[in-house]
Amino acid sequence: MNRISKIVLFLLCVASVEFTQAQRIQSEGLAAIDNKGNFEIYKFTRHPIGDNDIFIDILYAGICHSDIHHVHEDWGKTEYPIVPGHEIVGVVKKVGKNVTKFKVGDYAGVGCIVNSCGQCDYCKQGLEQFCEKGMVVSFGSHDYFHNNELTMGGFSKNYVVSEDYAIKVPANANIKKVAPLLCAGITTYSPIHFSKVSKGQNVAVAGFGGLGHLALKYMVALGAKVTVFDITEEKRQDAYNMGAIKYVNVKTPDELKKSQDQFDFILSTIPAAYDPMMYVKMLKMGGEMAIVGLPPTDATPNIPTTSLIYSAHRKVYGSLIGGIPETQEMLDYSVANNIYPQVELIPATPEAVEKAFKNVVDGKVKFRYVIDMSTLK
Structure with a gap:
């Protein structure tokens, strides 16, 4: 290859690189x-x-x-x-x-x-x-x-x-x-529709943050009666303003009374350590609990299989976006x-x-x- 050919080839290569970069x-x-x-x-x-x-x-x-x-x-x-x-x-x-x-x-x-x-x-x-x-x-x-x-x-x-x-x-x-x-929309919308939440059902959302407040809005729009569970007082009135029929502060034991065997569906959006069985026990027989909250790996809750046996005929499943x-x-x-x-x-x-x-x-x-x-x- 002569000198001119080498120069032409070099210029073509440079042009190609510049074109790709551009x-x-x-x-x-x-x-x-x-x-x-x-x-x-x-x-x-x-x-x-x-x-x-x-x-x-x-x-x-x-x-x-x-x-x-x-x-x-x-x-x-x-x-x-x-x-x-x-x-x-x-x-x-x-x-x-x-x-x-x-x-x-x-x-x-x-x-x-x-x-x-x-x-x-x-x-x-x-x-x-x-x-x-x-x-x-x-x-x-x-x-x-x-x-x-x-x-x-x-x-x-x-x-x-x-x-x-x-x-x-x-x-x-x-x-x-x-x-x-x-993300928050589809993450809550998907399990609500998978479990066929409908008008008149008694349902709940656990965790009233970015996901939880959208879950409340979707289930209210479907005509369900929604209870909200959270750990703070600051959002109580917000929940009622968005259509909740009840707000439960889980740090207040008296508010948790009479919660067992109440719900057709519960959506857990909690992104931290908690006891899932507390909510499983709130399901009616045949009720369903969907879990969408993703806590840190070292704070991931576990559900003992024995506890599920003694809370029989309640369904628990996870849901991943959509x-x-x-x-x-x-x-x-x-x-x-x-x-x-x-x-x-x-x-x-x-x-x-x-x-x-x-x-x-x-x-x-x-x-x-x-x-x-x-x-x-």
């Missing part, structure tokens, strides 16, 4: 830098916009207790820096050439799941959260579709996702309150029925997020923090 999406977000919950503004890149992808400018991102567990390494090791956030809503700014579900200017949401194999029986049933190869989650996950790069979440300026894993947000939605529905079709169903139902979380907007600064994380852990939030990502500077 395709990556520049982004910036709020990244946790350690397990203490310290945050910094962090620049990073996302994978290129594929033919089936949409590019979203993020407007709002919810803060979920799961974000905190992940950052604090409550469930295992975390790779830092990491941009959390799996309750995401924004505006579509670009679409790949094969995209038909969205157009530029549409609202779009992103929840926990941003990819899965699409081929296994679970994926084909719209249960992508149980994908046999493993779902790719919106942050802290090695994306096997994109060179195993670490996914970065919604505490950021933008997101790139396949249209198949994005949720259409109606134009008339209360956009400032939509984001938490993408697949993409059910998440879309939930969002459409929520908007149509004006069911939204109660939120407090905070600015996109490290200091605000650090304070919000602490307040969630300390139980000092009513009921969901949402970051206004337009304020990220």
Whole structure:
């Protein structure tokens, strides 16, 4: 190969590299830098916009207790820096050439799941959260579709996702309150409908936080009679304002009296150590208890099998978010029925997020923090 040919080849290689690099999406977000919950503004890149992808400018991102567990390494090791956030809503700014579900200017949401194999029986049933190869989650996950790069979440300026894993947000939605529905909404909606909660049933929600208050709203909308169990007095009136027929402070023994054999369904959203059997005993025979709260690994409650035998014919099961079709169903139902979380907007600064994380852990939030990502500077 002569000298001119070598130069041409070199220039082509350089151009190819520059072209490839140019395709990556520049982004910036709020990244946790350690397990203490310290945050910094962090620049990073996302994978290129594929033919089936949409590019979203993020407007709002919810803060979920799961974000905190992940950052604090409550469930295992975390790779830092990491941009959390799996309750995401924004505006579509670009679409790949094969995209038909969205157009530029549409609202779009992103929840926990941003990819899965699409081929296994679970994926084909719209249960992508149980994908046999493993779902790719919106942050802290090695994306096997994109060179195993670490996914970065919604505490950021933008997101790139396949249209198949994005949720259409109606134009008339209360956009400032939509984001938490993408996790807290579907996490509570799914078991409520799986257990066929219906009008007139006596039901309960244990834990009255970000998930619990949405569970209350969904079950009230279905016509059920809802009792709320929590550990604080500060939220008693909130529960009644949202339609609860009774509020029980579990730290007050007198309020717990006459609770056994009362409920057709109980949804536990508690993200800390507790005694599940206390609630199992509150079920009627044939009643069902769904568990969606995920405490830290070292605080995970256990249910002795012997206790279940002596509380026979009560059913206990776990529920994990929901697949993409059910998440879309939930969002459409929520908007149509004006069911939204109660939120407090905070600015996109490290200091605000650090304070919000602490307040969630300390139980000092009513009921969901949402970051206004337009304020990220």
